[in-house]
Amino acid sequence: MLRFLFSRLALIVPTFFGITLVAFIFPRILRGDPVLLLAGERGVSPERYAQLQHQFGFDRPLLVQYLEYVWRLLHGDLGQSIATKNPVLHDFAALFPATLELSLFAILFAVILGIPAGILAAVRRGSIFDQLAMSTALAGYSMPIFWWGLLLVIVFSNTLHWTPIDSRIDVMFYFPTVTGFMTVDALLSGQPGAFGSALSHLILPTIVLGTIPLAVIARQTRSAMLEVLSEDYVRTARAKGLPPRRVIGLHALRNAMVPVVTTIGLQVGVLLTGAILTEYIFSWPGIGKWMLDSISERDYPVVQGGLVLIAGLVMLVNITVDVLYGLIDPRIRHA
Amino acid sequence: MTDSLRATDPGPVPTATSPWRLRVAMLREFWHGFRQNRGALVGLAVLVILVLVAIFAPLIAPHDPIVQYRDAFLSPPAWAVGGRPEFLLGTDPLGRDMLSRLMFGARYSLAIGTFVVTLALTGGVALGLLAGYVGGWVDAVTMRTMDVILAFPSILLALVLVTVLGPGLLNAMIAIAVVLLPHFSRLTRAAVRVEKDREYVTASRVAGSGHLRQMLVTILPNCLAPLIVQATLSFSNAILDAAALGFLTVGAQPPTPEWGTMLADAREFISRAWWVVTFPGIAILVTVFAINLVGDGLRDALDPRLKRS
Numbered sequence: 016m017l018r019f020l021f022s023r024l025a026l027i028v029p030t031f032f033g034i035t036l037v038a039f040i041f042p043r044i045l046r047g048d049p050v051l052l053l054a055g056e057r058g059v060s061p062e063r064y065a066q067l068q069h070q071f072g073f074d075r076p077l078l079v080q081y082l083e084y085v086w087r088l089l090h091g092d093l094g095q096s097i098a099t100k101n102p103v104l105h106d107f108a109a110l111f112p113a114t115l116e117l118s119l120f121a122i123l124f125a126v127i128l129g130i131p132a133g134i135l136a137a138v139r140r141g142s143i144f145d146q147l148a149m150s151t152a153l154a155g156y157s158m159p160i161f162w163w164g165l166l167l168v169i170v171f172s173n174t175l176h177w178t179p180i181d182s183r184i185d186v187m188f189y190f191p192t193v194t195g196f197m198t199v200d201a202l203l204s205g206q207p208g209a210f211g212s213a214l215s216h217l218i219l220p221t222i223v224l225g226t227i228p229l230a231v232i233a234r235q236t237r238s239a240m241l242e243v244l245s246e247d248y249v250r251t252a253r254a255k256g257l258p259p260r261r262v263i264g265l266h267a268l269r270n271a272m273v274p275v276v277t278t279i280g281l282q283v284g285v286l287l288t289g290a291i292l293t294e295y296i297f298s299w300p301g302i303g304k305w306m307l308d309s310i311s312e313r314d315y316p317v318v319q320g321g322l323v324l325i326a327g328l329v330m331l332v333n334i335t336v337d338v339l340y341g342l343i344d345p346r347i348r349h350a
Numbered sequence: 351m352t353d354s355l356r357a358t359d360p361g362p363v364p365t366a367t368s369p370w371r372l373r374v375a376m377l378r379e380f381w382h383g384f385r386q387n388r389g390a391l392v393g394l395a396v397l398v399i400l401v402l403v404a405i406f407a408p409l410i411a412p413h414d415p416i417v418q419y420r421d422a423f424l425s426p427p428a429w430a431v432g433g434r435p436e437f438l439l440g441t442d443p444l445g446r447d448m449l450s451r452l453m454f455g456a457r458y459s460l461a462i463g464t465f466v467v468t469l470a471l472t473g474g475v476a477l478g479l480l481a482g483y484v485g486g487w488v489d490a491v492t493m494r495t496m497d498v499i500l501a502f503p504s505i506l507l508a509l510v511l512v513t514v515l516g517p518g519l520l521n522a523m524i525a526i527a528v529v530l531l532p533h534f535s536r537l538t539r540a541a542v543r544v545e546k547d548r549e550y551v552t553a554s555r556v557a558g559s560g561h562l563r564q565m566l567v568t569i570l571p572n573c574l575a576p577l578i579v580q581a582t583l584s585f586s587n588a589i590l591d592a593a594a595l596g597f598l599t600v601g602a603q604p605p606t607p608e609w610g611t612m613l614a615d616a617r618e619f620i621s622r623a624w625w626v627v628t629f630p631g632i633a634i635l636v637t638v639f640a641i642n643l644v645g646d647g648l649r650d651a652l653d654p655r656l657k658r659s
Contacts, residue, residue, distance in 0.1 A: 157642050
């Protein structure tokens with residue numbers, strides 16, 4: 016058990032160094048001198064140029080620069096944003112709750128619809144519902160979500176005027192940030208209508224971000240259920256005369272959920288990719304939009320720091336899922 | 351008795367050992383499995399139509415995709431109020447014919463898929479073969495590098511790569527290939543490690559085949575099934591990612607009629623002209639959907655173990 020745990024945790028180290036290496040190399044292979052880019056259109060004097068070079072450490076050997084970079088990272092120093100002058104970590108912490116809130120809603124949406132749909136499709140295999148649900152799931156999986164978002168805006172915001180178009184809440188509401196979750200903060204503020212406003216702003220982004228995970232979860236649940244339903248112990252349970260509800264809900268579902276839970280865990284990377292596009296469409300002030308803006312504004316410290324934080328997050332979640340899976344299922348552990 | 355048998359003899363008896371016949375038999379078996387899946391057949395049909403449209407776009411498109419008709423900015427589809435019959439699906443904000451742009455867009459999307467998959471497949475298979483066959487530190491370094499690539503959300507890494515390489519379709523395709531490459535190398539490596547210790551590989555080594563022959567001729571053909579399925583999946587992913595990069599304005603550049611780029615151009619007209627937003631998206635969805643249908647069918651036919659039902 017411990018050996019399994021350590022073997023998985025040991026993978027973190029090289030991956031972490033790989034991630035930092037990517038973030039470290041990125042601004043150094045860009046076309047153009049980063050110092051001149053920083054200086055902007057006015058340019059700099061040769062003295063100031065040398066001074067800046069020294070300040071950023073560009074005049075030292077690459078290996079030294081890299082080690083220093085990692086050293087600072089490990090001490091929580093991810094540099095400073097050129098645009099906001101804030102430490103990158105500070106901006107990340109301020110914007111991350113918006114992405115997290117949206118992602119949680121999206122995964123909830125996907126699980127609540129996807130698991131029942133998958134179970135029903137498996138139980139009624141070959142039925143019209145099964146065929147319809149699985150075709151819809153494959154269509155959802157094939158969805159260009161940036162277009163899906165625009166389409167929903169056309170229908171529900173521009174035509175029907177049911178939902179707002181962008182941002183997290185109406186501008187008329189203002190209250191202090193407590194948790195960073197707009198829905199929770201709105202409730203805490205006690206302002207009438209604030210919670211409803213926050214929720215209505217979440218609807219379309221949640222659907223857009225949740226579509227692909229929904230499709231993946233529905234498909235995965237169906238195939239896991241089908242596999243389990245053909246097992247001997249399910250046949251035994253049926254032969255014993257247990258009601259179908261109990262056979263499916265208790266005997267089959269529990270075992271079928273193991274791969275499904277793993278799938279849900281592995282959606283984090285997908286969610287973050289989706290969040291970039293979703294936040295772009297709905298002007299959602301989260302880390303996806305933050306990264307996009309920083310890339311287009313050439314705010315390289317932010318891009319660097321964001322890369323490390325986001326990739327680190329994905330890596331940690333994946334390894335946690337992996338370890339948990341190993342804990343639940345001994346076959347994985349000893350493979 | 352013998353004579354009558356001889357009289358009906360159609361010729362040389364086909365033997366299972368004849369490699370050509372074996373291949374035909376395998377292909378027939380595969381087609382039999384593939385045909386069972388109605389969705390896959392529909393997907394294949396749609397895909398064939400798309401390929402034909404892409405090939406013959408210059409012949410069948412009613413207009414030049416980049417010619418701007420100054421008298422027809424944002425003309426609605428022909429059937430809508432104010433629509434003009436010569437612009438069946440309407441025109442875009444610059445007065446270009448939507449239908450023609452969509453037809454030419456099929457060329458870009460299919461070319462993007464082909465190019466990206468070829469690049470990712472070749473690179474990924476080469477790395478995976480090497481890692482799985484050689485093992486040791488080559489394996490460790492390769493696979494940890496793949497882990498790093500997989501740790502980044504695909505669009506983010508592609509965006510960063512495009513920032514480094516500069517915007518444009520070619521660079522976007524290279525970036526997407528890099529992002530998709532680890533899936534191929536992981537699959538290949540896993541398959542190679544299973545096959546490497548099989549008896550037929552040992553036999554071929556004893557017979558004196560070199561490392562390169564071992565890798566490419568002996569082992570690789572036996573790892574193909576999961577790779578073909580992955581290639582189909584990557585094909586649709588490549589189209590989606592390229593469209594996303596186009597939408598984020600770092601992929602194909604205007605006036606290229608690439609579907610994602612068309613959506614980016616259309617975004618600000620979303621409340622005035624639904625058709626400029628709707629049609630390119632439908633084109634992407636239909637293409638990707640068709641490819642995924644084929645992918646599901648391929649998976650079921652090639653690898654019964656992975657069969658969904």
